[in-house]
Amino acid sequence: MLTHPTSDRLEALGFIGMAKALDEQRRASDTFENLSFEERLGLLVDREAAERGAKKLATRLRFASLRQAACVEDIDIRSPRGIDKTVMAHLIDGGWIDRHENLLITGPTGLGKSWIACALGHKACRDDRRVMYHRVPRLFQALAIARGDGRHARVLKSIERTELLILDDWGLSVLTAVERRDLLEILEDRQGRGSTIVTSQLPVDQWHEAIGDPTLADAILDRLVHNAHRLNLSGESMRRKMNTTKPLDPSRLA
Structure with a gap:
C-alpha cells in the first residue's frame, strides 16, 4: 500500500536510485522475498550510490570536454610505440596527480598522443578528479576573448582549480607575447596545486624556441x-594503419 507513496517521497528527497530499486523490488517481489530487511535495504543503498556515482562522472566528463572518447582499458600497448607497460600502469594509477606532477607526451603525428592524454583524463574523472581539456591554440583564443569581455581572471581561476589540465597540440606555432604571459600565469597558479599533461609533436628540447622569449621560456619550462x-612515442602512425584499405575489386564495380 505504501510502495508508491514511498517511491514518490524518495524521488522528492533526491534518492532517485533508491526509488528505482524499490520499484524493481516491488515488480519482482518473488526474487527478493527471501532476503532480510537489511539485505534489501543494502541493495537500495548500493543502487543509490551507483546512480550518484554515474551522475557525478557524467558531470565531470561534461566539464572536462575531452576531445576523444578514450579510456585506459583500450590503450594499445602491443603496438611498437615506445610505451612501457610499467610506466603506463604507473600513469593509470594516478598517484602522480596526487603529487601534482606533470606528464609530457611527445612524438610524431598519428601515434595517439591526444588519445592517451584523453584516456588518462577519463580515468582521472572516474577517480573523482576535476579535469579540463584544451587544445593550446583554442585556449589562447578563449583567453583573448575572455580578456575582452572581463572574464579573463575568472577563466584563469577555473583552470587553477583543475586537478588535471590537458594541453593538447602544444608548439604548433611560436607563442606571442600575450600567450607567453598567459601560459606562465597558468603554470605559476597551478604549481604545487595541480598536474598538467602536455602533448606535442616537438621534442622537449625544442620547446624553448617554440616559446620565443628566452627569459619567459626559462620560467615556463x-x-x-x-x-x-x-612519454616519448615513436614508430609508424596509428592513424595510417587504421586508414589503410584494400584495393577495390573491379568486378564489384560493375
Whole structure:
C-alpha cells in the first residue's frame, strides 16, 4: 500500500536510485522475498550510490570536454610505440596527480598522443578528479576573448582549480607575447596545486624556441618540466594503419 507513496517521497528527497530499486523490488517481489530487511535495504543503498556515482562522472566528463572518447582499458600497448607497460600502469594509477606532477607526451603525428592524454583524463574523472581539456591554440583564443569581455581572471581561476589540465597540440606555432604571459600565469597558479599533461609533436628540447622569449621560456619550462614524467612515442602512425584499405575489386564495380 505504501510502495508508491514511498517511491514518490524518495524521488522528492533526491534518492532517485533508491526509488528505482524499490520499484524493481516491488515488480519482482518473488526474487527478493527471501532476503532480510537489511539485505534489501543494502541493495537500495548500493543502487543509490551507483546512480550518484554515474551522475557525478557524467558531470565531470561534461566539464572536462575531452576531445576523444578514450579510456585506459583500450590503450594499445602491443603496438611498437615506445610505451612501457610499467610506466603506463604507473600513469593509470594516478598517484602522480596526487603529487601534482606533470606528464609530457611527445612524438610524431598519428601515434595517439591526444588519445592517451584523453584516456588518462577519463580515468582521472572516474577517480573523482576535476579535469579540463584544451587544445593550446583554442585556449589562447578563449583567453583573448575572455580578456575582452572581463572574464579573463575568472577563466584563469577555473583552470587553477583543475586537478588535471590537458594541453593538447602544444608548439604548433611560436607563442606571442600575450600567450607567453598567459601560459606562465597558468603554470605559476597551478604549481604545487595541480598536474598538467602536455602533448606535442616537438621534442622537449625544442620547446624553448617554440616559446620565443628566452627569459619567459626559462620560467615556463622550469614550472612544467622539472617534475614531469615523459612519454616519448615513436614508430609508424596509428592513424595510417587504421586508414589503410584494400584495393577495390573491379568486378564489384560493375
